[in-house]
Amino acid sequence: MSSLPTDLPRDFCAIDFGTSNSAVAVPDEARPGAMRLVPLEGDKVTMPTAVFYFAEGRHDADGPPRAFGRAAMSAYVEGADGRLMRSMKSILGSSLIDQVTDVGGGRGVKYIDMLSGYLKRLRKQAAQQGHEPRRVVLGRPVYFVDGEPERDAAAQASLTAAARAVGFDDVQFQFEPIAAAFDFEQHADREQLVLVADIGGGTSDFSVVRVGPDRVQRLDRRDDILSNHGVHIAGTDFDRHIELTGILREFGYRALGPAKPGQTPREVPSGVYFDLATWHLINTCYSPQRVMELRNMKSFYGDARHHQRLMTVLEERLGHELANRAEEAKIEVAGGGSCTIDLGLIESGLSVALSDTAAIDALRGDIERIAQAGRETVERAGLKPSDIDALYFTGGSTGLTVLADRIAADYPDARPVRGDRFASVATGLGLHAARLFAA
DSSP states (O other): OOSOOSSOOSSEEEEEEOSSEEEEEEEETTSTTEEEEOOSBTTBSOEESEEEEESSSOOBTTBSOEEEHHHHHHHHHTTOSEEEEEOGGGGTTSGGGGOEEEEETTEEEEHHHHHHHHHHHHHHHHHTTTSOOOEEEEEEOSOSSTTOHHHHHHHHHHHHHHHHHTTOSEEEEEEHHHHHHHHHHTTOSSOEEEEEEEEOSSOEEEEEEEEOTTTTTOSOOGGGEEEEEEESOSHHHHHHHHHHHHTGGGGTTTOBOOOBTTBOOOBOOOHHHHHHTSGGGGGGGGOHHHHHHHHTTGGGOSSHHHHHHHHHHHHTTOHHHHHHHHHHHHHHHTTSOEEEEEOTTTSTTOEEEEEHHHHHHHHHHHHHHHHHHHHHHHHHTTOOGGGOOEEEEESGGGGOHHHHHHHHHTOTTSEEEEOOTTTHHHHHHHHHHHHHHOO
8 A cells, every 4th residue: 555654653453344254454564654454364354254152162251252254154164053143234223233142052142242242353353463453444334224314323333332342442434435445546547536336245335536646645535525325235135135036935935825715825924034034133033932933833834845944944043054055156156157056954855046047136126226326326426427437346246247237337438447345445444544543
């Protein structure tokens, strides 16, 4: 990273706390005035936003025994007894944030404490680089919650409280798509209007930003940020649609009940399927009361196999595995083609085929809403599509070719540029933090 003050203090960092993956930037001691991304797991500078709580183990002052990131995912895949938590960022702004959930072994943990524990892990990784950070710039989506300013403010307040609870005294925020624009600006050789499309796991955010080599040194960039907009639709929503249409129909989703003389068959209640397809709600399906309730609904099903498969998922706690297979299938068909989703862990020989056409049909509505958010962002800036010089794509979900192509179709004169899908925002947050906290 270039064009930063050469006498940076060392007591700060920047954190991209993402729905699916996270990253941290710190001052680079080897290059005065520069920032660098911190290795979080081995030599990898990004880490899945995941925590696994082991059911058994010593309980100490640091909380229940946990694994983070890829280690958390491995513990889950390897069948360790415990509870996996993902998409914790999606809980911000919801009523779940202060609720307690069972994490196994008779223990309960508040969702806000899970979030704090993950931030504490990221801060610890930053501190291992030589300096304990007391100040932080955190990335945030344009909207944590669509159309509800009070809940959106509450979400940021909760994230602020979590950061302070783990040792940060000064907590600042920057919009994630604006941070991505700062990353793009490092390589800009002329002034441009760029539409940043930051599409991650939880939100799709857009910003129109004026960038250029003559502007890079300015700390106050408010005049260069022409508009922001976003929707709470992104990768985990894509996963949910894939799971509902491509997997859970084999478990009774949208199925009909038994035919009765003189009556039109009713659709099986769908609430449990939506919860099973939503990462942060999967655990709610496993409560003894809910399992008993669903066990007693066998007569609601016209096909007994559907009910039997659903109960296998609930009783053996396989909901996260189904969600994981939906995510893997989405990735596999992202660039075109098809795949077969093996569900033999539920029932021997059970599988479903997923084609790119079926996936696109399932995602079409969300893709159009995301593209509309991009167009509205440009309109809010008082611009026409032809005024946009460049499109900057970042965030893991921009790997979905049909989505990126759909957005680009609205700006035929703009140059499409792809950043690092998982690190562009963290890089830009680091740039902003260095300018903000420079001595």
